[in-house]
Every structure is written in structure tokens, then in C-alpha cells.
Amino acid sequence: MDIFDKGYYVGVINNKRYSKCINDKELFGIIKDTIKEYEKTVNEKIIILTDGIGNIVIIGEEFEVFKCLESKISTKTIWFMQ
Numbered sequence: 001m002d003i004f005d006k007g008y009y010v011g012v013i014n015n016k017r018y019s020k021c022i023n024d025k026e027l028f029g030i031i032k033d034t035i036k037e038y039e040k041t042v043n044e045k046i047i048i049l050t051d052g053i054g055n056i057v058i059i060g061e062e063f064e065v066f067k068c069l070e071s072k073i074s075t076k077t078i079w080f081m082q
Contacts, residue, residue, distance in 0.1 A: 003045055004061055011066045013056040013073075024054060027073075031056055034072045038065055 001008060013031070028050070035046055035058070047059040058065065 001059070004059070006061060008059050008061055009063050009066065011058040011060075011069065012051075013058075013069075028056060030073060031058070031069060034069055035065065038068045 013027070028048075032048060035048055039046060042062070042064070044061045044065070046061070046065055047057075049057050051057050058069065060066070
């Protein structure tokens, strides 16, 4: 994680929570598009990936990206660690 000089936040979205109403690919696409829009307004490093069990993992320099995502997907399944 050397690219994050000042530290970072990690958000994990439990993808299984959405499996009945949206497929994994759609949810990942929504999150990716939201982050792309967010990145247009900030100068911040953000990584998005999936873990071994299908959760979506977002790593960012600032907490604001998670607020943006939470408002976009309206969920309590995002939890954060610093």
C-alpha cells in the first residue's frame, strides 16, 4: 500500500446482500461508475477490487468516497476500517 502516503480507508461491500435484486456485475458497475464520477472532482487515489468470496473492496485516501458510495447505493452493508 505504498501508494497511500498519508494512510488509507478500506470499505467492504457484502455483495451477497444484493444477490436477489442485483447481480454482482451490475453492482460492481454501479460502484465503479460512482467512483469514476467522484474522481473527477478530487485528486485522490482509489482502488476497487473483489476479494476471494465476492465482496467488493474499496481502498481510498479520504473517507468522502465512502460517503458518496453510501448515498448512491443506500445501504448499511458498507463498513470501514482505518
